Amino acid sequence: MGRIAGYFGTGNMGVDTAPIFREMEKRGKHDALIYTRDEIISFSSGSQLPELTDDDSMISFFDPSMAPSTTHLSVSGADITVACDVDLYKWDELCDTQDSIFSGTIDNGTDFMQLFLSDIFKRTNSEGSGISQTLAFLDSSLRKLWGVYAFACKANERIYLARDLIGVKPLWYDVSKGLAFASEKKFLEKAGYTEVKELSPRQILCYDLKDDTVTMHEREFLTTLPDVQGSEDEVRDELLALLRDAVSVRVPDENFGVMFSAGIDSTILASMCKEIAKEKGVSVTCYTVGLSGEVSSPDIVCAKRISEELGFDLKIHEIDLEAVExxxxxxxxxxxxxxxxxxxxxxxxxxxxxAAKKEGINVLFAGAGADELFAGYNRYKRSDSINSDCLMDILEMHEVNTYRDDTVAAFTGVSLRLPYLDEKFVEYSLAIPEKFKMSDDMNKVVLRRVGEKIGLPKIITKRSKKAAQYGSRFDKALTKLAKRAGFDNKTEYINSFSGE
Structure with missing residues (x-):
């Protein structure tokens, strides 16, 4: 939910940070911590824009009701400063396996990430490690984390940028004049940068402040995926266990929501969330959205029926054409x-x-990744190698899907959790034999078997896929609005909003 930004080595050119703060002010109440060479500035979004004259600065935006630690970390005589956007799970268990640096009270994943990175660079600095060894150690250390993250860390006159291996949390950068980074591409473009690139989830970037050089470390991930062994029932049961773990670890200690289209992906999530939420003493609400009208959207019709049958707490959010616009x-x-x-x-x-945020919901589950893992799109029927295409789609998800979803959720102040993109679950799912994913008349076969195993009705386990824009009828809304506004097609109509 947090956003980060920063710039280093720009010399006398400086950076216009005002557009970044104005962009964040559109999103309601956000405070910021601004890390400069000499101090940490706490800034309230409701006051005048801060004047940043220091060339080397990092900014962390956050919800003031969930303020992160403001500790300025330092180790071995070298300053360690961290700006991060994290959603980590079971970090408290990792504390027990680390050194005494974690012996104090840690309240959240942000605090943990700051100390975790501090510990890493304390070790590499004391050992006199070169850049290659430091990057390799950072890579291996990050693999201990369970969750999603994007961070920038200044340590020993170097800046390190990294994100989770799937790429759920976004991170962009520009090295045309020093180094600039941000959670969103628009932050850098509005600040005057023109060569903005998305950091690959399978890379760690290191920028050396002393000699203005960039080193890229390649991170191995999903390079070997031999088919898992076992019968279809055995594969189904292992998949179910992994998914239950991925859901369980993400269920918060507060009431939360599930994006619910009443398809197989979201219904499995909703069913698991309902069970685990009850165990934790919190409640879960399903949110289904669609275009209002004389005829309800397909997702809403099915969601009402399924929720009644399975006992889900369902909230319907219908909007008319004017609201769509x-x-x-x-x-x-x-x-x-x-x-x-x-x-x-x-x-x-x-x-x-x-809809969820209006009801005080801060965490929203969604089924992103299921179609890419289990051959849910019709184009997989024409595939020469289903698993190879599934792998490619997962590796490219950060370029469109996860960036879009995280950016939208963050704008509304909601933390998005995606159990189907849990790294352990992804690794196993991509190694499931293709024959368990696609049959002559059905896609996502093994996932549907999981649904059967947990007791979902046939209306769900046999329901064919309908993309979100069609199930909600928002695509139909775009067609009507484009015609009403006098545009030849939906693309021209949508582009008319780009400059606003």
Whole structure:
């Protein structure tokens, strides 16, 4: 939910940070910690924009009701400063395996990440490690984490940028004049940068402040995926166990929500969340969105039926054409390079996030990744190698899907949790034999078997896929609105919002 930004080595050119703060002010109440060479500045978004004259600065935006630690960390005579956007699980168990640096009270994943990185660079600095050894140790250490993250860390006159291996948390950078980084591409472009690139989840970037050089460390991930062994029932049971773990570890100690389209992916999530939430003493609400009208959207019709049968707490959020157009004014500039399918999906995410946040929900589960893991799209029927195509789709998800979803959720102040993109679950799912994923008349076969195992009705386990923009009827809304506004097609209509 947090956003980060920073810049180093720009010399006398400086950076106009005002657009970044103005962008964040659109998103409601956000405070910021500004790390400079000499101090930490606490800034309230409700006051005048801060004047930043220091060339080397990092900014962490956060919800003031969940303020991170303001400790300025230092080890071995070298300053360690961290700006991070993290959602980590079971970090408290990792504390027990680390050195005494973790002996104090740690309240959240942000505090843990700061100390975790501090410990890493304390070790490498004391050992006199070179850049290659430091990057390799950082890579191996990050693999101990369970969760998603993006961070920038200044240590020993170097800046390190990294994100989780799937790429759920976004991170962009520009090295055309020093180093600049940010959670969102628009932050850098509005600050005057023109050569902005997305950091690959399978890379760690190191920028040396002394000699203005960049080193990239390649991170191995999903390079070997031999088919898992066992019968279909055995594979189903192992998949179920891994998914239950991925869901359980993400269920918060507060009431939360599930984006619910009543398809197999979201119904499995909702069913597991309901069970685990009851054990933890919290409640879970399913949110289904769609276009209002004389005929309800397909997702809403099915969601009502399934929720009644399975006992889900369901909230319906229907919006009319005028509301869709108002949402577009927010969503299109927010997600950048908006195509028709991308906009339709983003509208569904935005509508559900808005509905959840209005009810005080801070955490929202979604089924992203299931289609890519289990051959859920029709194009997989034409595939020469289903698992190879599934792997490629997972490796490329950060370029569109996860960036879009995280950006929309973060804008509304919601933390998005995606159990299907848990690293352990992803690794196992990509190694499941293709024959368990696709049959002559059905996709996502093994996932449907999981649904059967946990007692879902046939209306769900046999329901065919309908993309979010169609199940919600938001795509139909775009067609009507484009025609009403006098545009030849939906693409031209959507692009008319890009400059707002």
């Amino acid at each position: 108002e949402y577009l004014k927010v969503v299109v500039p927010l997600i950048e390079d908006a195509s028709v399918p991308k906009t339709g999906v983003a509208m569904t995410m935005y509508a559900a996030s808005v």
